[in-house]
Amino acid sequence: MNSTDLLSTLAHRFGQLYSKLMPIPCLLCGSSSGSDCLCQACREHLPILSHSCPRCASPLQQTALCGHCLNKPPEQDASFSLFRYHSPIDRLIVDLKYHDTLALSRFFAAQMAEQLKERALPQLLIPIPLHPRRLRQRGYNQSLELAKQLAKQLTIPVRHDILMRIKDTPPQASLPFSERKNNMKEAFQINNTDIPAHIALIDDVLTTGHTVNVAAKILRKIGVQNIEVWTIARTIKNDVSP
Ligand SMILES: [Zn+2]
Ligand SMILES: [Zn+2]
Known part of the structure; x- marks a missing residue:
């Protein structure tokens, strides 16, 4: 040395x-x-999301399917978000994403696990991947770090070699809502088809849902039956299709 x-x-x-x-x-x-x-x-x-749509996690006055999910349900079967995407959660998620504050992933995972442990748990956690170029830039994938901590807390395996990002898209948050759907087209690829029937996709924030929708669709195609989406926070915009 x-x-x-x-x-x-x-x-x-x-x-x-x-x-x-x-x-x-x-x-x-x-x-x-x-x-x-x-x-x-x-x-x-912290702005805990107490009532939300069980399918897309949109904040509601009571726990019930929202209008969007009744008319045009998203690809995932269920969604769980712990917080509303309000201050100071927005600031803490920026810290988690860009300032290398990985202690935060442990903190968020512990809080999420506390509520999730009562549910019928999925057999596998799959983090929403970053494109390799973005991963090199940032040094880590915040969704994978969160998934690893959740896996530890809930004793569920995590795999980051199944769902790969093959399109280097601009960040969804940098685009107007109208362009986000197109941005995610063919963004992912599946590398391994040996996947259990019940999985949870892990991401930091659920906004329009286009990213997880595309990922869920491709997993559904190879036979995954029950797909959940777990995120730290849910935006309160209810005026965009999930
Ligand atoms: Zn304090
Ligand atoms: Zn809904």
Whole structure:
């Protein structure tokens, strides 16, 4: 090991030790939050999505199928989102996506697992993949990190070598709603057809649903019967087709 490697290993070990011994400041208010990334007070004020459509997770006054799902149901059979995509969840998801705050994936997964563990769980988790070029740029796929943490918490396997992104599309959030459907056309490919009958697709936010719809369609084609979509947050826009 040369001296640069040794120094970087020592710095890494020191960082690990430091984070174990020293309390972490809350990402939102900066006060001490123990070993979690948010303090108790901030956690209690997060915008939990209490009632939503079981099929597309659109926020509703009560838990029932929404008008969109009654008329033109999305490809997935069920959706679960823990939060409304409101402040400060939007900010925390940006942190998770771009600022390498992977402790957040552990935090979100723990909160999601708490609610999901009561359900009939899928046999496999499949994260929505990034295109290899985007993955190189960002260094990690936030959906895979979340899926790995959920897999650990719920004891379900996770596979990231089944669904591949073959089209390098601009981020959905950067496009007007009208262009998002077209953007995702033929974006994915299946690499392995040995997939159980009940799976959950994992992503950070569910907005128009075009991305998961395309992914679910291709999985349905190869015989997956029950497809769920699990995301950290759901946007509140109810005026776009899921
Ligand atoms: Zn706080
Ligand atoms: Zn719905």
